[in-house]
Amino acid sequence: MALPSTYADRNCSLARALEIVGERWTLLIVRDAFYGVRRFGDFATQLGIPRASLTTRLKALVQEDVLARDDNGEYRLTDKGVALWPAIRALMAWGDDFYSPKGVKRALHHAEDDGPIDARGRCTRCGDLVEVPEIQIAPGPGFESTGPAKDPVSAKMNAPRRLLEPI
Ligand SMILES: [Zn+2]
Numbered sequence: 001m002a003l004p005s006t007y008a009d010r011n012c013s014l015a016r017a018l019e020i021v022g023e024r025w026t027l028l029i030v031r032d033a034f035y036g037v038r039r040f041g042d043f044a045t046q047l048g049i050p051r052a053s054l055t056t057r058l059k060a061l062v063q064e065d066v067l068a069r070d071d072n073g074e075y076r077l078t079d080k081g082v083a084l085w086p087a088i089r090a091l092m093a094w095g096d097d098f099y100s101p102k103g104v105k106r107a108l109h110h111a112e113d114d115g116p117i118d119a120r121g122r123c124t125r126c127g128d129l130v131e132v133p134e135i136q137i138a139p140g141p142g143f144e145s146t147g148p149a150k151d152p153v154s155a156k157m158n159a160p161r162r163l164l165e166p167i
Pocket of ligand 1: 113115
């Protein structure tokens with residue numbers, strides 16, 4: 001799944017990072033892990049990804065220590081995985097700014113004081129840089145409901161919840 005490295009890539013840490021998480025499915029798996037998805041079957045259902053592709057990508061993410069697989073076979077973000085949050089938040093904000101005319105699809109708030117979190121990850125109410133487990137995520141004005149969720153996992157993911165809280 002990794003793209004071949006080129007000579008120029010050796011001095012670019014963006015290229016190195018993209019070798020790990022530059023593939024679309026991979027970054028969406030990481031996103032869902034932030035939303036609290038932990039089980040293989042739930043990743044498969046949420047993403048609609050072929051199971052073989054999911055297996056390959058989960059293995060690679062575990063190998064790179066982005067995800068850890070526990071004794072129950074559930075996947076969780078490691079500290080190294082959680083460190084990807086600012087990149088994911090920035091890409092979501094970019095997508096909202098340029099491709100979501102009705103506003104943000106997912107609104108981020110500081111769980112403690114319900115302050116909206118700005119594009120740099122700071123609470124606009126208390127000024128704190130909000131840690132990932134303190135982030136509350138909820139459908140925003142740009143969120144397009146596709147009707148009542150057909151499965152309990154989707155229903156939970158689309159309700160206000162804290163990041164990393166298991167589904
Ligand atoms: Zn706050």
